[in-house]
Amino acid sequence: MISNAFFHPLSPIPGNKLVASTRLFEALLILSGRVHYCFPLVHKLYGKVVRVGPNIVSVADKDMIREILVTTDYPKTAHYQVFDLGGHENLFSARNKSFYKSRRRLVAPAFGLQYLRSVEPHIHKCIRALLQEIDGILTGSRTTKNKTAKVLPSGQINIYSFMIRLSLDMIGEIAFGQSFETVKDDAHPVPHQLKKTIRQMMQQTFIPWIKYVDPFDSSFLDFGATCVKQRKASDEEGRRADLLQYLIDAQAKEREDSNGGSKHEDTACEEFTDQAIGVETCVFLVAGADTSSIIMTFTLMFLVKHPDKLIKLRSELDFATATNPCGSLPTYEQIRKLPYLTGCINESMRLRPPALSIPRDVDEDVVINNYYFPKGTTLLPYPLHLHLSEEYFPQADKYIPERWIPDESPFPPVQDFTYYPFSAGSRNCIGKNLAMMEMRLVLAALVRTYDMELVPNQREDRVQYLTPSLATGSYIIKMKRRQEE
Numbered sequence: 001m002i003s004n005a006f007f008h009p010l011s012p013i014p015g016n017k018l019v020a021s022t023r024l025f026e027a028l029l030i031l032s033g034r035v036h037y038c039f040p041l042v043h044k045l046y047g048k049v050v051r052v053g054p055n056i057v058s059v060a061d062k063d064m065i066r067e068i069l070v071t072t073d074y075p076k077t078a079h080y081q082v083f084d085l086g087g088h089e090n091l092f093s094a095r096n097k098s099f100y101k102s103r104r105r106l107v108a109p110a111f112g113l114q115y116l117r118s119v120e121p122h123i124h125k126c127i128r129a130l131l132q133e134i135d136g137i138l139t140g141s142r143t144t145k146n147k148t149a150k151v152l153p154s155g156q157i158n159i160y161s162f163m164i165r166l167s168l169d170m171i172g173e174i175a176f177g178q179s180f181e182t183v184k185d186d187a188h189p190v191p192h193q194l195k196k197t198i199r200q201m202m203q204q205t206f207i208p209w210i211k212y213v214d215p216f217d218s219s220f221l222d223f224g225a226t227c228v229k230q231r232k233a234s235d236e237e238g239r240r241a242d243l244l245q246y247l248i249d250a251q252a253k254e255r256e257d258s259n260g261g262s263k264h265e266d267t268a269c270e271e272f273t274d275q276a277i278g279v280e281t282c283v284f285l286v287a288g289a290d291t292s293s294i295i296m297t298f299t300l301m302f303l304v305k306h307p308d309k310l311i312k313l314r315s316e317l318d319f320a321t322a323t324n325p326c327g328s329l330p331t332y333e334q335i336r337k338l339p340y341l342t343g344c345i346n347e348s349m350r351l352r353p354p355a356l357s358i359p360r361d362v363d364e365d366v367v368i369n370n371y372y373f374p375k376g377t378t379l380l381p382y383p384l385h386l387h388l389s390e391e392y393f394p395q396a397d398k399y400i401p402e403r404w405i406p407d408e409s410p411f412p413p414v415q416d417f418t419y420y421p422f423s424a425g426s427r428n429c430i431g432k433n434l435a436m437m438e439m440r441l442v443l444a445a446l447v448r449t450y451d452m453e454l455v456p457n458q459r460e461d462r463v464q465y466l467t468p469s470l471a472t473g474s475y476i477i478k479m480k481r482r483q484e485e
């Protein structure tokens with residue numbers, strides 16, 4: 001420990017010597033889910049570059065984060081192995097560059113704006129189910145069938161619980177070809193398996209042998225595999241535009257190209273098998289459900305606390321959808337470019353980014369910004385520090401969606417590389433367009449349909465394991481169906 005603290009090549013980097021001498025503190029912090037409270041403090045105390053473990057350095061400097069994620073594009077650390085679902089390397093976990101390149105090339109077009117247009121009806125279907133459930137509770141014609149839900153006073157809705165369920169259902173529809181219908185009840189097994197899988201991944205980060213005591217539950221992957229099989233067995237009528245179909249078609253095209261002799265250079269070592277498709281769809285569930293749901297919840301939380309901003313957003317939405325027939329949902333075409341809606345979402349992701357640090361591995365001795373990092377150092381780009389910096393975001397702790405709208409912002413324009421909710425560089429979030437589409441459509445539908453009011457004095461403390469959650473599992477909003485004008 002003494003040698004780690006004082007004689008290690010990283011010892012000139014500022015930080016608490018005791019913390020720097022062992023991984024114990026990092027493990028305790030991460031397992032307690034409180035890392036988001038501690039890291040801002042650590043950076044406040046020691047500056048933008050802080051040693052937080054024997055070979056771990058947290059980096060909150062704009063130019064260094066750009067260097068790590070974009071310019072040099074350092075590889076993901078071995079810790080991403082915990083995301084190898086059932087031992088299968090995938091888009092999220094891949095550390096092998098050629099595997100990764102091949103997989104991203106195959107999957108990325110499915111997340112292109114053009115293809116995503118075709119999944120809009122699936123998102124609308126899930127939103128309609130949500131509105132029906134909320135209406136049922138508000139009119140008293142339905143009590144929630146979710147076993148874990150508390151009965152609330154009339155007119156109050158646990159919006160966090162609904163956002164978690166809605167996000168699962170949306171990914172179910174888009175990636176597996178079927179909703180899990182968790183907005184209605186808790187019956188579907190996959191969301192339960194997902195919860196268990198995420199807990200196991202987190203534990204394995206620090207206690208790798210735990211997988212022998214608490215082995216991976218493969219029924220999660222089996223479900224993905226069954227969906228692939230069923231879709232392939234279905235006739236032309238069974239086709240539907242979604243991520244699953246896209247991946248199946250990409251596989252067919254890949255095989256055709258390969259048989260025709262035009263094999264892609266990067267696929268020489270990898271075949272995109274049915275199993276791989278099933279694994280990737282499960283990865284979308286792991287990476288895409290909790291992230292979108294927490295941002296939708298935070299956005300609604302911020303809006304009910306700032307009723308003036310809620311009114312402003314509603315006016316924007318009403319204007320954009322003025323010609324819509326009564327009861328219809330906003331279409332993506334109508335809302336995708338609305339500046340205030342986008343500002344509200346961006347501002348939530350600035351203040352509460354779901355991914356805290358994005359670990360990268362130094363694969364050869366290097367000097368970045370006058371700091372020497374020996375091979376084997378883990379760098380933790382830590383975007384939240386930039387997001388909360390007064391230098392880049394004046395009145396940084398305030399929720400000000402206007403800062404994202406050049407004509408309305410009282411501040412200088414947001415600078416490049418100061419905002420990283422979706423990471424950056426080659427490993428940025430592949431689901432970014434889908435996430436923005438889901439969040440815009442859901443928030444637009446809720447804000448247009450309901451009057452919403454704050455229920456004061458609620459606990460809002462967060463727990464952050466892989467993604468953040470609210471410790472109480474609940475955030476209550478008073479909701480009332482809006483009177484049609």
Ligand code: HEM
Nearest residue numbers: 091092284287288291292355421422423427429430431435
């Ligand atoms: C608000 C919503 C979301 C946020 C803030 C978010 C954020 C991120 C971040 C920060 C990363 C980089 C992680 C790392 O390098 O460790 C990432 C990667 C990824 N995300 Fe998202 N994400 C969101 C939604 C989604 C959705 C909806 C999907 C898919 C349906 C998705 C799929 C992925 C995948 C597959 C990767 C790995 C990409 C790669 O390494 O090439 N994400 N996301």
